Amino acid sequence: MALLEKGEVAPNFKGLNQNNETISLSDFKGKKLILYFYPKDNTPGCTAESCNLNDNYDAWLAKGYEVIGVSPDSVASHKKFADKFSFGFNLIADTEKEILQAYGVWGEKNMYGRKYMGVLRTTYVINEEGVIEEVFAKVKTKDHTNQIIKALDL
Template identity: 70%
Template sequence: MSALKEGDKAPIFKGLNQDNNTISLDDFKGKKVILYFYPKDNTPGCTAESCNLSDNYDELTNQGFEVIGVSPDSITSHQKFIAKHSLRFNLIADTEKEILEMYNAWGEKKMYGKTYMGVLRKTFIIDEEGTIIKIFEKVKTKDHTNQILSELNK
């Protein structure tokens, strides 16, 4: 699949959230969506990013955003992650990596000289019509809300 870019229609996805309910991008028509992809529940960077978005959830929803996180972790893992950190939005368990691949958020990574496949931390901002208006490929995990809002309010 070719890389998604700003101005493209966001691919319509379906996945199971932490409550084993199906969530689809179609469920959020008329709302702006912050769709963020992260590697693993309860790891330092992923926890910082998720908590930053959750801590600022009221501000984001007041500006018309809905937040959805996606990782290859299981529903059970997401339930524990949400409970431990009081996260306030849906997390999709993409164990088959279908959504990750659809959004080009699964790919080759390098660490300590080794190459492996893994989650590419990315955030997509999708407008009310389903168009990608911003892609963040360099995510500031500890200050992601400000990163998003300052870029969109330019």
């Protein structure tokens, strides 16, 4: 499945966060959302991306945005990751890869000539009506906040 595009309605989702609470897209109706998909908790690129968004979390809230991270890791893994770095936002455990597939971010990857299925690091910015405003398929993990701000002209 291909990545979703700007202007498309974001698929609804439901999953468990790091506190074992059910979170769904409909919980954020009327709010803007930065929904980022990342491969694995506690890996260098994913940690850099998550920490960059968290370091700027108050600024995102002030601009009217909520942040949610999604990966195929377990609730327990997300709990350790979120606690270790004091994340203020939700991390959704998509162990069945249903959300990943709905958003077109579960696909073939290639590392050192080896092909395998995995998470295609992607961020979607979703507006108050649930429509995708921006798609980031090439994420700058260490400077993702500025990448988003620049693209949205905030």
